[in-house]
Amino acid sequence: xxxxxxxxxxxxxxxxxxxxxxxxxxxxxxxxxxxxxxxxxxxxxxxxxxxxxxxxxxxxxxxxxxxxxxxxxxxxxxxxxxxxxxxxxxxxxxxxxxxxxxxxxxxxxxxxxxxxxxxxxxxxxxxxxxxxxxxxxxxxxxxxxxxxxxxxxxxxxxxxxxxxxxxxxxxxxxxxxxxxxxxxxxxxxxxxxxxxxxxxxxxxxxxxxxxxxxxxxxxxxxxxxxxxxxxxxxxxxxxxxxxxxxxxxxxxxxxxxxxxxxxxxxxxxxxxxxxxxxxxxxxxxxxxxxxxxxxxxxxxxxxxxxxxxxxxxxxxxxxxxxxxxxxxxxxxxxxxxxxxxxxxxxxxxxxxxxxxxxxxxxxxxxxxxxxxxxxxxxxxxxxxxxxxxxxxxxxxxxxxxxxxxxxxxxxxxxxxxxxxxxxxxxxxxxxxxxxxxxxxxxxxxxxxxxxxxxxxxxxxxxxxxxxxxxxxxxxxxxxxxxxxxxxxxxxxxxxxxxxxxxxxxxxxxxxxxxxxxxxxxxxxxxxxxxxxxxxxxxxxxxxxxxxxxxxxxxxxxxxxxxxxxxxxxxxxxxxxxxxxxxxxxxxxxxxxxxxxxxxxxxxxxxxxxxxxxxxxxxxxxxxxxxxxxxxxxxxxxxxxxxxxxxx
Numbered sequence: 269x270x271x272x273x274x275x276x277x278x279x280x281x282x283x284x285x286x287x288x289x290x291x292x293x294x295x296x297x298x299x300x301x302x303x304x305x306x307x308x309x310x311x312x313x314x315x316x317x318x319x320x321x322x323x324x325x326x327x328x329x330x331x332x333x334x335x336x337x338x339x340x341x342x343x344x345x346x347x348x349x350x351x352x353x354x355x356x357x358x359x360x361x362x363x364x365x366x367x368x369x370x371x372x373x374x375x376x377x378x379x380x381x382x383x384x385x386x387x388x389x390x391x392x393x394x395x396x397x398x399x400x401x402x403x404x405x406x407x408x409x410x411x412x413x414x415x416x417x418x419x420x421x422x423x424x425x426x427x428x429x430x431x432x433x434x435x436x437x438x439x440x441x442x443x444x445x446x447x448x449x450x451x452x453x454x455x456x457x458x459x460x461x462x463x464x465x466x467x468x469x470x471x472x473x474x475x476x477x478x479x480x481x482x483x484x485x486x487x488x489x490x491x492x493x494x495x496x497x498x499x500x501x502x503x504x505x506x507x508x509x510x511x512x513x514x515x516x517x518x519x520x521x522x523x524x525x526x527x528x529x530x531x532x533x534x535x536x537x538x539x540x541x542x543x544x545x546x547x548x549x550x551x552x553x554x555x556x557x558x559x560x561x562x563x564x565x566x567x568x569x570x571x572x573x574x575x576x577x578x579x580x581x582x583x584x585x586x587x588x589x590x591x592x593x594x595x596x597x598x599x600x601x602x603x604x605x606x607x608x609x610x611x612x613x614x615x616x617x618x619x620x621x622x623x624x625x626x627x628x629x630x631x632x633x634x635x636x637x638x639x640x641x642x643x644x645x646x647x648x649x650x651x652x653x654x655x656x657x658x659x660x661x662x663x664x665x666x667x668x669x670x671x672x673x674x675x676x677x678x679x680x681x682x683x684x685x686x687x688x689x690x691x692x693x694x695x696x697x698x699x700x701x702x703x704x705x706x707x708x709x710x711x712x713x714x715x716x717x718x719x720x721x722x723x724x725x726x727x728x729x730x731x732x733x734x735x736x737x738x739x740x741x742x743x744x745x746x747x748x749x750x751x752x753x754x755x756x757x758x759x760x761x762x763x764x765x766x767x768x769x770x771x772x773x774x775x776x777x778x779x780x781x782x783x784x785x786x787x788x789x790x791x792x793x794x795x796x797x798x799x800x801x802x803x804x805x806x807x808x809x810x811x812x813x814x815x816x817x818x819x820x821x822x823x824x825x826x827x828x829x830x831x832x833x834x835x836x837x838x839x840x841x842x843x844x845x846x847x848x849x850x851x852x853x854x855x856x857x858x859x860x861x862x863x864x865x866x867x868x869x870x871x872x873x874x875x876x877x878x879x880x881x882x883x884x885x886x887x888x889x890x891x892x893x894x895x896x897x898x899x900x901x902x903x904x905x906x907x908x909x910x911x912x913x914x915x
Contacts, residue, residue, distance in 0.1 A: 305338050360393050374475055375406075375476065386409075386410030410462045410463075412465070415464050425450070427448070474622075479510045482514075511532075584684060586680065666679055666680070797893035798892060813893075814893065873894060
């Protein structure tokens with residue numbers, strides 16, 4: 269088919285590169301569309317010519333994937349084109365009414381992109397089925413050639429902008445708010461099966477009631493459109509429906525299917541036509557089986573028996589069909605290969621049997637070409653997996669069966685087992701790849717050896733330079749060593765001086781300890797109570813006289829703030845006055861302070877508070893509390909005696 273297009277070697281090379289790397293065959297897509305997509309990528313990558321862009325594809329496989337994504341335009345939304353969906357709702361209700369209770373409603377969204385159309389038709393079908401649905405009776409298949417798009421569709425999570433075509437009622441019933449988007453409810457997701465499928469090369473989904481394939485055919489040429497439509501015809505059940513895009517008016521579709529609503533591109537499989545692409549005549553009658561042959565003379569009967577025995581004696585599996593695709597002969601080798609009896613297959617349609625190892629493309633498109641006389645022979649390879657045995661590689665050849673006047677009477681399928689040949693080809697290919705790999709490894713090793721030699725020469729020069737630098741460094745180290753010896757002598761002298769200073773400090777510390785001991789002893793033996801406070805009013809010294817006069821032990825008083833203690837001897841007004849005076853760094857002297865003696869009775873004392881200030885820095889205060897009770901009593905007795913003497 270590529271011969272119909274203008275020969276452009278660079279464009280064909282780009283398409284071949286895409287087919288090799290990503291297994292996408294765009295050779296039968298419309299050239300104008302492909303050229304626009306390629307030129308857009310050339311502009312984005314800065315390539316001025318197709319040759320430069322082809323070189324980029326050779327270097328960068330990621331660009332091949334980007335090019336494929338740009339060719340596979342994904343323009344889809346939920347319930348796109350309201351008029352079409354209105355007609356689809358009516359069509360779905362009709363399909364639901366016609367189906368048997370035990371029959372599964374099967375729908376295929378071909379070219380579903382990111383899944384909006386597949387979920388839309390699943391929702392519409394569930395509503396047509398009625399309350400309590402969907403369940404196992406609904407199966408929607410969503411397929412696309414883009415694996416990334418299919419993976420996105422499987423998640424079923426969409427942004428609010430992608431759901432603009434969904435009504436509020438459907439949004440509330442069939443979607444769940446998750447984060448910033450919406451997720452399709454699991455009962456709908458269970459009904460939809462997503463997978464990767466190429467409409468041109470992969471087998472179609474079978475036994476379908478409805479196929480949606482919108483805005484895909486606009487990228488295909490007429491021959492490829494016919495091939496895909498023929499596959500859709502084969503996949504649909506009788507009276508099954510097909511929906512195409514509004515911009516896809518394909519005359520061949522109206523000949524192959526019965527139009528339901530041509531304006532909205534709705535078609536139904538014509539119940540009068542069983543197999544597409546088969547030329548029929550009104551006078552053709554189905555071939556008779558061996559038991560229904562019209563009377564023939566004895567020679568003709570003998571020739572038929574001989575021909576059948578010759579075909580049955582062939583070790584190669586052979587099948588023959590009439591122009592309608594009905595099997596008329598199956599030899600013994602074919603029966604053994606597929607484990608089928610003649611009675612099971614004779615008179616049945618070959619494509620409907622779905623025999624493993626016979627590709628669907630061979631049974632439909634390629635057979636149609638041979639049947640129509642456009643090709644003398646068609647070949648196709650496929651794998652056949654047998655239980656408990658190795659997988660076989662089969663090559664099937666289709667040739668026409670012609671009458672005495674050259675008129676077509678049917679087709680013959682000859683199957684060859686090429687497993688060993690394919691194995692040899694694989695081994696030869698692997699051997700060639702290994703040889704090429706070995707040659708590349710040898711070239712790489714030679715280049716590495718040359719590079720290593722150059723590196724060794726460079727390393728040698730660097731080592732010589734390093735040796736000279738080491739000699740210079742050695743001289744510098746010798747000079748540094750001499751400087752370190754001088755520094756060591758200076759450090760030894762400094763250590764000697766430090767030892768002398770340490771001995772002097774130890775002597776001074778001993779003297780200070782002795783002085784501190786004497787000072788503490790003197791303070792503790794004073795008859796007056798001595799209180800020493802720090803700058804924050806905490807008690808640092810509390811002698812024995814203070815314990816006796818004020819009623820608190822040294823352990824209870826040390827570290828406490830004087831103004832917070834409850835001392836019966838020192839009343840609260842006296843403490844507040846004392847705190848104010850010392851806070852203003854002023855001394856205080858009180859000659860006759862009345863206080864309660866610890867053992868009871870009234871006592872008198874003298875209180876002297878002096879702030880400790882050193883170079884304007886307040887260090888604390890010293891408070892002397894001297895008991896004058898005895899002296900006051902003696903003075904009072906003396907005054908009493910003097911008064912008596914005066915009398």
